[in-house]
Amino acid sequence: MGEQVVRGSGDIDVLMVSHPESRAVRRPRSAGSLGRGRTLAGWLLATLGAALLTWVLTLTSGSHELPLEMLLYLALTVLVAIVGGLLPAVVAAVVSSLLINWFFTDPRYTLTISEPENIAAVTLFVLVAVAVASVVHLAEQRARLALAAERESRLLADLAHTLIDARDPLTDLLTATRELFDARGAGVLRRTASGTLQGPVATVGDLDGPGELTTATIDERHALALRAPAPSGRERRLVEAVASHAAAAIRSRALAAAAQEAGRLAQDNKARGALLAAVSHDLRTPLAAIKAGVGGLRLTDVDLSAQDRAELLETVEDSADRLDGLIGNLLDLSRLQSDSVRPHLVPVEASELVDLALAGLAGRGHVEVDVAPDLVCVADVGLAERVLGNVVDNAVQHGGRHGVRIDAGRVGAAVEIRVVDRGPGVPADQQERLFAPFQRLGDAPRGSGVGLGLAVARGLAETMRGSLTAEDTPGGGLTMVLQLPALPATPSDPPEETP
Numbered sequence: 001m002g003e004q005v006v007r008g009s010g011d012i013d014v015l016m017v018s019h020p021e022s023r024a025v026r027r028p029r030s031a032g033s034l035g036r037g038r039t040l041a042g043w044l045l046a047t048l049g050a051a052l053l054t055w056v057l058t059l060t061s062g063s064h065e066l067p068l069e070m071l072l073y074l075a076l077t078v079l080v081a082i083v084g085g086l087l088p089a090v091v092a093a094v095v096s097s098l099l100i101n102w103f104f105t106d107p108r109y110t111l112t113i114s115e116p117e118n119i120a121a122v123t124l125f126v127l128v129a130v131a132v133a134s135v136v137h138l139a140e141q142r143a144r145l146a147l148a149a150e151r152e153s154r155l156l157a158d159l160a161h162t163l164i165d166a167r168d169p170l171t172d173l174l175t176a177t178r179e180l181f182d183a184r185g186a187g188v189l190r191r192t193a194s195g196t197l198q199g200p201v202a203t204v205g206d207l208d209g210p211g212e213l214t215t216a217t218i219d220e221r222h223a224l225a226l227r228a229p230a231p232s233g234r235e236r237r238l239v240e241a242v243a244s245h246a247a248a249a250i251r252s253r254a255l256a257a258a259a260q261e262a263g264r265l266a267q268d269n270k271a272r273g274a275l276l277a278a279v280s281h282d283l284r285t286p287l288a289a290i291k292a293g294v295g296g297l298r299l300t301d302v303d304l305s306a307q308d309r310a311e312l313l314e315t316v317e318d319s320a321d322r323l324d325g326l327i328g329n330l331l332d333l334s335r336l337q338s339d340s341v342r343p344h345l346v347p348v349e350a351s352e353l354v355d356l357a358l359a360g361l362a363g364r365g366h367v368e369v370d371v372a373p374d375l376v377c378v379a380d381v382g383l384a385e386r387v388l389g390n391v392v393d394n395a396v397q398h399g400g401r402h403g404v405r406i407d408a409g410r411v412g413a414a415v416e417i418r419v420v421d422r423g424p425g426v427p428a429d430q431q432e433r434l435f436a437p438f439q440r441l442g443d444a445p446r447g448s449g450v451g452l453g454l455a456v457a458r459g460l461a462e463t464m465r466g467s468l469t470a471e472d473t474p475g476g477g478l479t480m481v482l483q484l485p486a487l488p489a490t491p492s493d494p495p496e497e498t499p
Contacts, residue, residue, distance in 0.1 A: 042084010046092035049076055054099045069104050070125050074132070081133035082140060089133030097126045169249035174204040177242050181235065183228035184209060188246060191223050216243040222250060286319035286326075293319070343380035343464050347487050350375040350408045350415055357388035367392065370407040377415035377484040383460045384484065387468065388417065390453040391480045395421040402477070414466070414483040422477040431470040
């Protein structure tokens with residue numbers, strides 16, 4: 001949100017707030033005075049205007065009488081009261097009476113009045129002129145006060161309207177307040193139990209430096225601070241009104257933070273519920289198989305053949321491997337979510353990573369490998385082995401009966417390792433969901449796993465500054481593409497190592 005101060009004519013400045021559906025914020029000037037311009041104009045009119053009127057009346061002295069002359073001076077006095085206020089009008093009344101006495105009452109060009117009725121007329125003229133000027137001045141002052149009150153209420157309404165749509169109401173309010181009072185800075189300070197003001201909760205501009213620090217209470221724990229010239233009485237009430245708006249903005253910020261925290265907790269609870277629902281079956285199944293196998297081996301009243309014992313041992317081993325893989329994925333996912341994975345990036349051949357990944361999948365299915373031995377990437381060996389192991393294991397499970405192929409090549413500044421299967425595949429609009437935790441899509445039957453392998457693989461790939469994506473295999477199937485940074489071509493540019 002941006003702001004621009006525009007100096008307006010009359011008694012207001014305009015603060016244009018660049019905000020959707022925003023309106024102009026108007027700052028009323030002091031309602032107790034007319035301003036230097038109008039006061040100066042009143043004094044000039046009281047002196048030069050009286051002189052000019054006297055000059056015109058003396059040139060046309062044969063065409064008018066004393067009553068008209070006194071009415072003209074009375075009109076001038078009222079005009080001075082409207083323009084410059086009461087004091088210039090009183091001076092204009094006194095000056096006008098002296099001019100009338102000097103130029104238009106007998107004997108002329110002296111301050112002596114020969115006729116008693118003229119004395120009464122001049123005296124009444126002064127009294128009437130002062131009375132009329134007082135009434136006009138009072139009416140003008142009340143009109144200005146009413147206009148100022150209207151502008152203040154409009155200002156507060158505009159500030160409230162600005163806060164409704166603001167992303168950060170407190171910052172936007174401080175920005176508008178700083179411009180409104182021409183302040184060097186505006187902020188919200190913390191208030192201790194003893195009333196001492198401490199560090200700011202939010203600031204706009206500079207609260208330090210020259211100028212008076214004006215404060216207003218927001219609530220028991222906060223105070224509004226302005227580094228600006230001391231505000232007048234009416235401006236002080238505006239400061240207190242802005243403090244009330246700041247209290248609402250602070251509450252709004254607190255509610256937004258609470259809502260965000262509640263949303264995060266709800267998301268965590270949802271993920272925890274999904275984890276418990278998914279893991280409860282997948283942990284129980286291998287444990288039950290291990291327990292059943294071990295129980296069968298321990299039977300003393302049954303004579304097991306060597307083949308039966310070998311099958312039970314194989315069941316126990318397979319279930320233990322499955323359990324180990326599940327627990328490993330859960331631990332990896334927890335480390336990724338807590339941002340505690342710190343990869344150690346070193347140059348390594350892509351063929352070596354593939355061999356390490358396949359070593360843990362021996363006997364699981366037929367995998368064809370076509371990777372050049374001199375293709376070097378930058379990766380964490382342990383994490384890359386884990387990524388490729390999860391990807392290849394997923395391909396073998398869902399497309400292994402048709403064979404799995406692994407090839408690699410350099411694409412720009414990256415080494416691309418492609419794991420291709422010929423299974424049923426996954427629709428293109430659902431391929432991204434493969435990498436969400438607890439997802440089983442396409443050709444993955446229920447009960448075949450928690451659905452963490454690809455989520456963990458992508459997370460580990462991204463910690464190594466790589467990526468893992470899915471795409472269709474030409475002719476049917478799914479291809480997983482792992483990209484890792486390639487070794488720089490020049491020896492003077494060694495790979496970076498993440499601390």
